[in-house]
Amino acid sequence: MASDSSQPSPLKIGIVGLGPFAQFLAATFVKQGHTLTAVSRTDHSLIASRLGILFFKSYDQFIDAHNDVILICTSILSLSEVLKSIPFDRIKGPTLFVDVLSVKEHPQKLLLQAIPVESDLMCTHPMFGPESGKNGWRGLPFVYDKVRIRNEDLCSRFLGMFQSEGCRMVEMSCEEHDREAARSQFLTHTIGRILSEMKIESTSMDTKGFQSLVQLKENVVRDSFDLYSGLYVHNRFAKQELKALEHALEDVKQKLQEKMDNTLEENSRSY
Amino acid sequence: MASDSSQPSPLKIGIVGLGPFAQFLAATFVKQGHTLTAVSRTDHSLIASRLGILFFKSYDQFIDAHNDVILICTSILSLSEVLKSIPFDRIKGPTLFVDVLSVKEHPQKLLLQAIPVESDLMCTHPMFGPESGKNGWRGLPFVYDKVRIRNEDLCSRFLGMFQSEGCRMVEMSCEEHDREAARSQFLTHTIGRILSEMKIESTSMDTKGFQSLVQLKENVVRDSFDLYSGLYVHNRFAKQELKALEHALEDVKQKLQEKMDNTLEENSRSY
Ligand SMILES: NC(=O)c1ccc[n+]([C@@H]2O[C@H](COP(=O)([O-])OP(=O)(O)OC[C@H]3O[C@@H](n4cnc5c(N)ncnc54)[C@H](OP(=O)(O)O)[C@@H]3O)[C@@H](O)[C@H]2O)c1
Numbered sequence: 272m273a274s275d276s277s278q279p280s281p282l283k284i285g286i287v288g289l290g291p292f293a294q295f296l297a298a299t300f301v302k303q304g305h306t307l308t309a310v311s312r313t314d315h316s317l318i319a320s321r322l323g324i325l326f327f328k329s330y331d332q333f334i335d336a337h338n339d340v341i342l343i344c345t346s347i348l349s350l351s352e353v354l355k356s357i358p359f360d361r362i363k364g365p366t367l368f369v370d371v372l373s374v375k376e377h378p379q380k381l382l383l384q385a386i387p388v389e390s391d392l393m394c395t396h397p398m399f400g401p402e403s404g405k406n407g408w409r410g411l412p413f414v415y416d417k418v419r420i421r422n423e424d425l426c427s428r429f430l431g432m433f434q435s436e437g438c439r440m441v442e443m444s445c446e447e448h449d450r451e452a453a454r455s456q457f458l459t460h461t462i463g464r465i466l467s468e469m470k471i472e473s474t475s476m477d478t479k480g481f482q483s484l485v486q487l488k489e490n491v492v493r494d495s496f497d498l499y500s501g502l503y504v505h506n507r508f509a510k511q512e513l514k515a516l517e518h519a520l521e522d523v524k525q526k527l528q529e530k531m532d533n534t535l536e537e538n539s540r541s542y
Numbered sequence: 543m544a545s546d547s548s549q550p551s552p553l554k555i556g557i558v559g560l561g562p563f564a565q566f567l568a569a570t571f572v573k574q575g576h577t578l579t580a581v582s583r584t585d586h587s588l589i590a591s592r593l594g595i596l597f598f599k600s601y602d603q604f605i606d607a608h609n610d611v612i613l614i615c616t617s618i619l620s621l622s623e624v625l626k627s628i629p630f631d632r633i634k635g636p637t638l639f640v641d642v643l644s645v646k647e648h649p650q651k652l653l654l655q656a657i658p659v660e661s662d663l664m665c666t667h668p669m670f671g672p673e674s675g676k677n678g679w680r681g682l683p684f685v686y687d688k689v690r691i692r693n694e695d696l697c698s699r700f701l702g703m704f705q706s707e708g709c710r711m712v713e714m715s716c717e718e719h720d721r722e723a724a725r726s727q728f729l730t731h732t733i734g735r736i737l738s739e740m741k742i743e744s745t746s747m748d749t750k751g752f753q754s755l756v757q758l759k760e761n762v763v764r765d766s767f768d769l770y771s772g773l774y775v776h777n778r779f780a781k782q783e784l785k786a787l788e789h790a791l792e793d794v795k796q797k798l799q800e801k802m803d804n805t806l807e808e809n810s811r812s813y
């Protein structure tokens with residue numbers, strides 16, 4: 272598919288990890304007219320060709336495609352292993368590395384250690400996925416931190432791929448992201464996972480509130496458990512939010528118990 | 543306001559407890575052309591006159607208004623006390639008693655003990671409120687149990703008040719209601735209360751899922767704590783759902799901990 276004339280010149284983007292989220296992003300990037308290549312643990316060559324992406328089985332071939340941008344889309348838990356297998360020394364000339372992991376301090380640290388010193392690094396988190404972004408990306412937040420950017424032009428062109436779809440661009444540090452995401456996204460996933468453990472299902476008499484919880488549960492369990500547990504294992508702020516959730520449940524329970532005790536007391540007084 | 547010609551002949555409805563939910567229902571009943579009177583612990587005469595309802599300060603005057611239907615709208619926790627203060631012996635002729643409490647076995651039991659034998663009883667739960675029903679009642683569930691109905695015509699006319707607004711009519715026993723509501727409504731309110739204890743607030747990077755939780759929290763805390771605790775104290779199925787919620791949180795936490803331990807182990811192996 273060709274880009275229309277209003278769009279900037281296409282970029283060569285190489286994707287590492289062609290899982291569900293990378294496929295979702297790639298569909299829009301191809302539509303925008305960019306040239307995509309990908310490499311992944313699993314052989315996704317069929318899916319790739321359907322999406323219009325060149326799929327490589329080896330990192331060597333992938334690197335030799337001379338991408339402007341290398342987009343890291345692997346699971347949070349596998350990042351350190353994946354980075355070990357990339358032959359960074361084959362990369363000729365500066366490249367923009369971008370990751371889309373749902374935690375940010377962890378890839379920031381590992382990528383700064385791994386990528387060549389002449390390459391740039393931007394850490395990003397598109398705060399949407401195949402479900403919430405299925406009707407387009409308009410108004411959905413795109414969080415980014417320009418960790419080490421010298422080629423501002425290339426960086427802007429990459430950001431423009433989200434901007435042009437109408438994303439709300441939110442620049443913040445990786446630390447700030449992790450602090451906020453632990454309170455919002457990790458908490459949301461945790462509640463969805465709890466409801467899934469409880470096996471809640473829609474009933475004939477759902478309130479609107481309950482319907483929204485059933486919907487939440489269904490969306491959350493569509494993401495892999497690797498993704499969810501990555502939000503916990505590699506976000507140092509998640510543990511305290513899990514504790515806060517436990518304490519809040521304890522507080523609510525105690526307030527209910529007090530009301531229960533009062534009622535029992537009143538009942539016994541009235542006899 | 544007059545009823546239009548397509549509507550059935552108006553009913554005389556007496557409301558016991560003119561709190562937020564009764565006011566919300568009354569606005570629609572008045573619009574439908576019914577004649578409303580009310581009695582309440584608090585002097586709501588100003589609000590009542592604004593809504594077009596005759597407000598009585600004493601139960602004696604209220605009873606003497608000879609209502610077709612007496613609608614019990616008090617809080618769950620105060621029902622037993624309120625019933626003690628109603629002079630049931632002043633009621634002349636059969637009356638249809640209806641309650642709208644958010645638990646059903648409890649009012650069923652207390653009302654069967656309290657109301658005159660010649661009066662009918664229907665226990666109901668409109669599964670919506672001032673927030674979820676602010677744009678009309680179409681498609682919203684109205685749960686009812688015809689506990690003791692001899693005057694089918696009067697009962698149908700009362701149900702018609704919800705039917706004509708487009709409610710989804712769901713007939714089920716009080717027991718079945720309480721079992722389902724503990725898993726859906728009580729659980730929903732509990733999660734909203736937990737999120738409120740945690741003081742969650744909207745951020746610059748909310749996902750759609752998190753936005754729905756913030757919304758849920760805001761809706762739930764609009765209801766009184768008496769209402770919420772009533773869902774627990776007087777629904778015998780609520781305790782087990784609170785336990786199930788605690789266990790589910792425990793299970794999720796354990797699964798996260800296992801992933802954390804695996805990661806630490808792998809890291810220590812790679813050095
Ligand atoms: N889903 C979303 O809505 C969303 C939104 C924003 C950001 N993200 C982030 O995007 C990334 C991808 O998410 P996802 O939803 O596609 O699912 P995921 O389960 O988090 O990641 C799947 C990807 O990780 C790769 N992978 C997993 N274990 C691996 C290993 N041991 N070695 C090599 N590769 C491995 C998979 O490769 P193969 O497919 O080749 O096996 C696949 O490409 C994650 O970091 C996630 O946090 C996701």
Ligand SMILES: NC(=O)c1ccc[n+]([C@@H]2O[C@H](COP(=O)([O-])OP(=O)(O)OC[C@H]3O[C@@H](n4cnc5c(N)ncnc54)[C@H](OP(=O)(O)O)[C@@H]3O)[C@@H](O)[C@H]2O)c1
Pocket residue numbers: 558559560561562563564582583584585615616617618620623624642643644645667668669670671672765766768769772
């Ligand atoms: N809110 C909803 O969305 C909703 C939906 C469906 C069913 N319901 C049910 O409708 C009923 C009313 O709910 P609500 O939202 O209005 O709030 P609520 O806090 O559950 O009940 C408030 C009502 O209870 C009365 N009341 C409380 N304590 C009392 C006492 N000690 N003695 C006498 N009266 C007392 C209040 O009278 P005064 O105002 O005169 O003080 C007021 O009329 C509840 O049973 C609730 O479960 C509510």
